[in-house]
Amino acid sequence: MITIKAVVLPVFLFDPRQYRRTARGCDKTGPFRAKFLYDSVLDLRQQLRGIGSDLLVAPRGEGDTHTTILCQEQVTSEELRVDRALRSALPAGSCQFKPVWGGSLSELPYRQDLSDLPDGFTPFRNKAGRPVESRCEVRAPIKRPGNGDLPLPPADALAAAAPLSCTALPPLPEIGLSEAALGEASRTLRRDAAPDPRGVMPFPGGEAAALARHYLAISLAAPCDALATYFETRNGMLGADYSSKFAPWLAHGCLSPRQVAHECRRYEGARVQNKSTYWMGGPIGSHQSWRSDAQLLQRWKDGELGVPLVDANMRELKATGFMSNRGRQNVASYLALDLQLDWREGAEHFEALLLDYDVCSNWGNWVSAAGLTGGRVNRFNIVKQSKDYDADGAYVRHWLPELKDVPSQFVHEPWKMGRAEQERFGCRIGTHGDAASDYPNPPKISPLASYHGFRHDIMES
Numbered sequence: 001m002i003t004i005k006a007v008v009l010p011v012f013l014f015d016p017r018q019y020r021r022t023a024r025g026c027d028k029t030g031p032f033r034a035k036f037l038y039d040s041v042l043d044l045r046q047q048l049r050g051i052g053s054d055l056l057v058a059p060r061g062e063g064d065t066h067t068t069i070l071c072q073e074q075v076t077s078e079e080l081r082v083d084r085a086l087r088s089a090l091p092a093g094s095c096q097f098k099p100v101w102g103g104s105l106s107e108l109p110y111r112q113d114l115s116d117l118p119d120g121f122t123p124f125r126n127k128a129g130r131p132v133e134s135r136c137e138v139r140a141p142i143k144r145p146g147n148g149d150l151p152l153p154p155a156d157a158l159a160a161a162a163p164l165s166c167t168a169l170p171p172l173p174e175i176g177l178s179e180a181a182l183g184e185a186s187r188t189l190r191r192d193a194a195p196d197p198r199g200v201m202p203f204p205g206g207e208a209a210a211l212a213r214h215y216l217a218i219s220l221a222a223p224c225d226a227l228a229t230y231f232e233t234r235n236g237m238l239g240a241d242y243s244s245k246f247a248p249w250l251a252h253g254c255l256s257p258r259q260v261a262h263e264c265r266r267y268e269g270a271r272v273q274n275k276s277t278y279w280m281g282g283p284i285g286s287h288q289s290w291r292s293d294a295q296l297l298q299r300w301k302d303g304e305l306g307v308p309l310v311d312a313n314m315r316e317l318k319a320t321g322f323m324s325n326r327g328r329q330n331v332a333s334y335l336a337l338d339l340q341l342d343w344r345e346g347a348e349h350f351e352a353l354l355l356d357y358d359v360c361s362n363w364g365n366w367v368s369a370a371g372l373t374g375g376r377v378n379r380f381n382i383v384k385q386s387k388d389y390d391a392d393g394a395y396v397r398h399w400l401p402e403l404k405d406v407p408s409q410f411v412h413e414p415w416k417m418g419r420a421e422q423e424r425f426g427c428r429i430g431t432h433g434d435a436a437s438d439y440p441n442p443p444k445i446s447p448l449a450s451y452h453g454f455r456h457d458i459m460e461s
C-alpha cells in the first residue's frame with residue numbers, strides 16, 4: 001500500500017485585481033503598500049528557506065491545484081467575489097476550497113448569527129456592564145516551527161515547479177500595477193529607496209521587521225514602557241511611540257494579533273496595566289446627497305486646503321503611507337461633514353495609500369466618520385481638535401513649511417493674521433493657486449445648522 005503524506009505547498013499569488021484602478025480612478029494599491037507587500041513576501045521566503053523549504057511566487061492565479069486550498073474566510077463584497085471566481089476556476093472534483101474563519105481573536109459573547117450585536121462601539125464593548133475583552137479567552141500563540149516541523153516540501157522539490165518561481169519576484173507590470181502608480185512605485189521599490197525622513201518611522205514589510213519593532217519588546221529583558229503610557233499618548237501625531245504602529249504588519253498578516261495580545265498580557269502582569277491596551281488585541285444611516293467638486297477633493301488629497309491640521313495629515317499620508325488615528329478621524333470628518341464631499345472618494349484614497357489598509361477597518365471607520373452608522377454623528381471641530389492635540393503647532397509645522405515661522409497663536413488659524421502679521425511671519429494667505437500667496441484661505445464650509453439629511457444628533461468634538 002502506498003501512503004501519501006499531506007504536503008502543504010507554500011504559494012504566494014500577486015492578484016492583479018489588487019493593482020487595478022477603481023471606477024472613481026483611484027489605484028487599489030499605491031506604491032507604499034506595494035513595496036511593503038514585496039518586502040513581506042521576500043521575508044516570508046527567507047523564513048521558509050530557513051527551515052529547509054521555499055516559497056513559490058507567481059504574478060497571477062496560475063499553477064497546478066490539486067488538493068485543498070486553505071484560505072481566510074471573507075465577509076466583504078470584493079473579497080467574496082474573488083473567492084467565488086477562484087471556486088469556479090477550480091477544475092471540478094480535483095480541488096477543495098476551504099475557507100477558515102480567522103477574523104476574530106476569540107469567541108465574542110454574542111450569538112453566532114450576531115443578531116444581538118449592538119450597533120455602536122460602546123455598547124458592543126461593555127456588554128452588561130463588563131468589558132467585552134474580559135470575557136474573551138485568547139489562545140496562546142503557537143511555537144515557531146523549526147526545520148522539519150511542518151509538512152512542507154523541501155526547497156529542491158520546489159525549484160522545479162514551473163511556471164511558478166522561487167527565484168525571482170514578478171516585475172511590477174506583470175502584477176498589473178497601473179501606469180500612474182508604477183511611476184511612483186518604480187522609485188519606491190528600489191531596495192535602497194529611503195523612506196521620507198519626516199515620517200513617524202520606516203515601515204519595512206515582513207515578520208522580522210515587525211518583531212524588531214521595539215514597542216513589542218514588551219519583553220521583560222529590555223522592556224519598552226511606551227505601552228504603559230498608551231492611553232495618554234495614543235492621540236499623538238508625531239514620533240514612533242505615541243502608538244504601536246503595528247497596523248501595517250497586522251493588516252498584511254506579518255504579525256499575529258494573538259502574539260500581540262499575549263505580549264500585552266505578559267507586560268501588564270510584569271510591569272503595569274494600561275486602560276487602553278484592550279485595543280491591541282454597511283452603512284445604515286440616512287441618505288445624504290454628497291457634493292461633487294473634483295478640485296476641492298484634489299486639494300484635500302494634496303494637503304492644500306488651507307486648514308493646517310487637515311493639510312499636515314494629508315501631506316503625511318501622501319509622503320509616507322501612514323497617518324495617526326487622530327489625524328484619520330479629523331480628515332475624514334472634514335471631508336464628509338464639513339466639505340460634504342462623497343466619503344467613498346476619501347475611503348478609496350485611503351485604500352490606495354495606507355500601508356495598513358484593511359477593508360473592514362478602513363471602510364468601517366469611514367462609514368462612521370461620515371455619520372452613517374445610524375447613531376450619533378460626530379462632527380469634529382478642526383480648530384478645537386488642533387488646539388487640543390497639537391497645542392504648540394509642532395505637528396503642523398513639521399509638515400507645512402509655509403507655517404514654520406507662524407506663532408502658536410495663529411498656526412491653526414492662519415487666516416486670522418492681518419497683512420502686517422503675514423509679512424512679519426513670512427506667510428502670505430491668499431486664494432488657492434495664486435502665485436503671490438504662500439498658503440491658501442480655507443474653503444467656505446456649511447454651518448452646522450444647514451446640515452440636513454441626518455436624522456440623528458450631531459455632536460461637535
Ligand SMILES: Cc1cc2nc3c(=O)[nH]c(=O)nc-3n(C[C@H](O)[C@H](O)[C@H](O)COP(=O)(O)OP(=O)(O)OC[C@H]3O[C@@H](n4cnc5c(N)ncnc54)[C@H](O)[C@@H]3O)c2cc1C
Nearest residue numbers: 243244245246247324325328329332356357358361362365
Ligand atoms: C477613517 C479611518 C480609516 C482607517 N483605516 C484603517 C485601515 O485601513 N487599517 C487599519 O488597520 N486601521 C485603520 N484605521 C484605524 C486606526 O487609525 C489605525 O489602526 C491606527 O492609526 C494604526 O496605528 P497603530 O498601529 O499605531 O495603532 P494603535 O493605536 O497602536 O492600535 C493598535 C492596533 O489596534 C487596531 N486599531 C486601533 N485603532 C483602531 C480603530 N479605530 N479601528 C480599527 N482598528 C484599530 C489596529 O490594528 C492597531 O494596529 C482607520 C481609522 C479611521 C478613522
